[in-house]
Amino acid sequence: MFKEDKKVNSLYVHIPFCNHICEYCDFVKLIYNEEFAKDYVDSLIKEIRSYNIGKVNTIYIGGGTPTSLNIDLFEKVLSELSPKLNDGGEFTCEANVESLNKDKLLLLKKYGVNRLSIGVESTHDDLLKFLGRHHTFSDVKTCIKLAKEIGFKNINVDLIYGYKGHTLKLLKEDLENILSLDTPHISIYSLIVDKGSIFYNKGVTEQDSDESREYYDLILKTLREHGYKRYEISNFAKPGYESRHNLTYWRDEEYYGVGLGANGYLNGERYANSKSLYIYNKEYKAESEVITDEMAKEEFLLTNLRLEDGFLLPRYKDRFGIDFLEEHKEAITKLVKNGYASIDENNFRLTDDGLMIIDSLILDLFNK
Ligand code: SF4
Structure with a gap:
């Protein structure tokens, strides 16, 4: 089984x-x-210390x-994590508008957090209510203005599209409103109704794929016109503001994952922590799996091909000891001929059309 001998440079921390x-x-x-939070933070710190992490280039606190x-x-x-960040590292914290007040912003600043990811989700108050969010778009504007005044420049906002009641007209307004916030990073996700959600139990459905493509094309065109590069299917950034932490996942590199239900990837093994608070407080890990060569290749493609720039062919060869173009010659010829992928010199990437059907293209590559 293949193992890369390299330093792990990213740490994900889950606050549930x-x-x-x-x-x-x-x-x-x-x-x-x-009370639960107090016990949880103690367990979390114990777990962080159990790894002997040293210094990393990116830390991401999510939830x-x-x-x-x-x-x-x-x-x-924050005081536990802050000393673990290398100079010049990226330190992100996710935040909700309702709970991100001035004191917390000052605290984040004090401990070196230099990137905020704020859940906006919609800029229409009635749709925010429908999604079950408790803020208004006016709260968003106040919160981002305050964050900027305190000195945060690198801010991401999340938006959701593709649900019942969200029309193209509303999406267009969402994009205009989001752009008016002038943040250098925007993440836009199409709604997925997962089985564990309240929406699923209420029978809320997702958009069909034809409709969804029309919405996605509007997002792509609008954000490109405003100087954002789509560097990953759902992520858009002004130059220099790509999420370095999330690029760890999309480049299929290893990372520490700590906290309830967190996933990690270390020494060729993927692991998942317990999702039960009671169990987590006694024993963190619930399961782990050694990644075989075949699995590693599939994961490499599933992650790297989400990036607009794809991947450098020598990286694949270095990692797996085989030439990617030789290994999948027939399938790749077909993909390029059908306009789903392109190869230039040392790089392999999917086109706009290819990115839209990435999962099925990868199944084809592996003849599944
Ligand atoms: S989407 Fe809502 S419920 Fe889910 S993690 Fe974010 S704030 Fe919590």
């Missing part, structure tokens, strides 16, 4: 608490409770809602 539960959500989360922690617990987590 939220102040309320959104109807579309299938993440690992639970309603904030002070759940990291900013739902009270200020003391939040400081406990």
Whole structure:
């Protein structure tokens, strides 16, 4: 089995608490409770210390809602993580508008957090209500203005499209409103109704793929016209503001993952932590799996091909000891001929049409 001997440079930290539960959500989360949060932060710190992490280039605190922690617990987590970041590293914290106040912004600044990812989801108050969010677009504007005043430049906002009641006209308005926030990074996801969500139980459905393509094309065109590069299927950034942490996942590199339900990838093995708070507080890991060569190749393509620039062919050869173009000669010829992929010199990437059907293209490559 292939193993890369390299330093792990990224750390993901999961804070599972939220102040309320959104109807579309299938993440690992639970309603904030002070006592549970206190025990959880103690367990989390024990888990972080169990890895002997040293320094990393990126840290990402995600959730759940990291900013739902009270200020003391939040400081406990940040002060544990801050010394682990290399100089010039990227330190991201996800935040919800309702719980990101001035004190928490100042605390984030104090501990070196230099990137915020804020869940906006919609700029229409009635649709925010439909999604089960508790903020308004006016709250978003106030929050981002305050974050900028405190000195945060690198800000991402998340938007959701493709659900009942969300028309092309509303999407166009969402894009205009989001652009008016003037953040250098925008993530836009089409709604997925997962089985664990309240939406699923209520029978809410996703858009069909033809309709979804029309919406996606509008997003791509609008954001490109405003100077954002789509560097990953759902992620758009001004030059220099791509998420370095998320690029770790999309380049299929290894990372530490700590916290309830967190996933990690270390020494050729993927692992998942327990999703039960009770179990996690006693024993973190729930399962792990050694990644075989065949699995590693498939994962490499599934992640790297989400990137607009694809991947450098020598990287594939270095990692797997085989030439990608030789290995999949027939399938690649077909993909290029049908306009789904392109090869230039040392690079292999999917075209706009190819990116839209990435999962089925990869199944074809592996004859599944
Ligand atoms: S979408 Fe975010 S804020 Fe809402 S329940 Fe899920 S993790 Fe919590």
